[in-house]
Amino acid sequence: MHDHPGPLGQLAQHWFEQMRACGDDVRELLHDGYPTACVGDAAFAYVGAFRAHVNVGFFRGAELSDPAGLLEGTGKSMRHVKLRPERPVDHEALAALTAAAYADMKERAASETER
Template sequence: MSRLMRFPTAVEHDPAVDAWMQNHPGELGAIAQRWFEVMRGCGDDVRELLHDGHPTACVGDAAFAYVNAFTAHVNVGFFLGAEMADPDRLLEGTGRFMRHVKLRPSSLVDASALTKLIEAAHLDMQVRVQAMADSDS
């Protein structure tokens, strides 16, 4: 099982995430906010924080996804994306664990497929967290 990124300071609703969103106006900020709201909506166990300067969503304290805005695009990233099924081939990257979906205002994304990826990452992290809790007891 992959090593989880744990953030014990994650909270139900982090004002720092809201401040980040306010500091990223325009199209890119709107894209980031839209997809972070999908992450927030995954379940009552979702917690959040800023990690490395960008909004990060967790199951409890275990990170599953993030958004980050760049000059011309937004990344919707997955901490264990390298292990995720990606039938619509949205994921990019070659890292050992992480993958991301690159979103640009000028190109459309399959919203249903990206929503499914976010939900799958959340569910996968729930299973991993539970398995670790079970092995610790």
């Protein structure tokens, strides 16, 4: 993410900061080369900076409510939002997805701990 100067790097850094700000229990690591936000050991979101866009991805994105229709992908569980500097993004809707992904994973991690 830091290897992408200009708008792409700024987008990636901004959204990873949003993930970090979800809670005091958010940990970060590199997973497959992408900055990833976790609750404990459970990953909930990542940022991937590419040549022409940035993906903000959610590990359980297929299960998230997405009234703004931002999520893309057809995998069993993962979904992402593709951001391009020249296209406006619904910041409020993406922030809500990020918060929902965090809350979902926090709840999953808590229920696993209770078992």
